[in-house]
Amino acid sequence: MEPEEIYLLITRYLARQTSPDENEQLAAWVGHSPENERTFEQLKAVWQASQTPHEPAETAAALRQVKARLARPVAVLAGPPPVRRWRLRRPYQVAAWVVGVVVAVGGGHFLTNPTAAMEYRVSRTLARQKQQIHLLDGSVVTLAPQSQLRYPTTFGETSREVYLEGEAFFEVKKDARRPFRVHSGSWTTQVLGTAFNVSAVPGTTQMAVSLLEGKVEVFDKQDHYLLAPGQQLRADHATGRIYRQEFNAAQVVGWRTNRLVFQNERLADVAAQIERLYGVKLVFADAGTAEVRLWATFDNEQLPAVLEALQLAGSLECRREGQVIYLRQVAAKPAAE
Structure with a gap:
């Protein structure tokens, strides 16, 4: 793939016009090297800045600048040797190229003053670990175990953008001039100031945004959804269904205090929380074990107590080998005559 092709793929991804296969292709390219990741972040910063609306006169002037930059010799964006580890020549050259794609893909917003790529911090948690992150705008994020939050060292003048993999609880400081956006999977959750939980754990079939206070708007590739307090937007990747529902706050955010609440839930759906x-x-002996329904509440219990309760609540047999738990459904004992 030539440099121009990867730049186009990135801008199409930012415009939410890529297919799942293209998303995987891009993820593989970004993860190939730190240099590719820096390239992606620079292009994304230019794209985000280009989404700021301008007056018609400013737009026309910006378009003239873009056309002038794109008229430079193609050698400006010439690819490197066959090793294909692409490198940005100069930020303004890439900015010009990307803004040209914005004209074609985004249709309407142009960048007059390309900004340098933002500096980001990444916070990661391990299993059994939680972390509280205080952002510079006064917002507080509680990161769940085995999750990652990427956020800029300084927010921009028009928006506050963070990127989540896993689960986190957000307490967002109100700022009417700068919407706060959480990018998680294929969703973007936008707020001004509120408290909500986002669950987008890689490898699971469920994704959810649960609103406790305020108001949020969730965008996906095709639509957007408004939530009121007490509402949850949930997506089931297996069926493609997206729906709103009421939720139990203790069940959704109980992880903050090591509390697990299962109310008629499939073992397969709650396994990630336990892990x-x-x-x-957790390793299931068969598909039937994964379908076992659980009714149980654990308040900061130790693992042996949780396993014992699972056996009673779900007619399960548990066998532990180190940190691997093997689960098998057992037939219910017949009632005594």
Whole structure:
């Protein structure tokens, strides 16, 4: 893939026009090297700045600048040797190229003063670990176990953008001039100031945004959804269904105090919570075991107590080998005559 092709793929991804296969292709390219990741972040910073609306006169002037930059010799964006580890020549050259794509893909916003790429920090948590992050705007993020938050060292003048993999609880400081956006999976959750939980754990079939206070708007590739306090937006990747529902706050944010609440939930759907909170791996003997329904509440219990309760609540047999828990459904004993 030529440099121009990867730049176009990135801008199409930012415009939410890529397919799942293209997203995987881009993720593989970004993860190939730190240099590729820096390239991606620079292009994304230019794209985000280009989404700021301008007056018609400013837009026309910006378009003239873009056309002038794109008229430079193609050698400006010439690819490197066959090793294909692409490198940005100069920020303004890449900015010009990306803004040209914005004209074609985004249709309407142009960048007059390309900004340098933002500096980001990344906070990661391990299993059984939680972390509280205080952002410079006064917002507080509580990061769940086995999760990652990427955020700029300084927010921009028009928005506050953070990137989540996993689960986190957000308490956002109100700022009417700068919306706060959480990018998680294929969703973007936008707020001004509120308290909400986002769960977008890689490898799971469920994704959810749960609103406790204020108001949020969730965007996906096709639509957007407004939530009121007490509402949850949930996506089931297996069926493609997206729906709103009421939720139990203790069930959704109980992880903050090591509390697990299961109300008629499939073992397959709650396994990730147990794994992240206790640092173990659950292995099901068969598909039937994964479908076992659980009714149970654990208030900061130790792992042995949780396993014992699972056996009673779900007619399960548990066998532990180190940090791996093997689960098997057992037939219910017939009632005594």
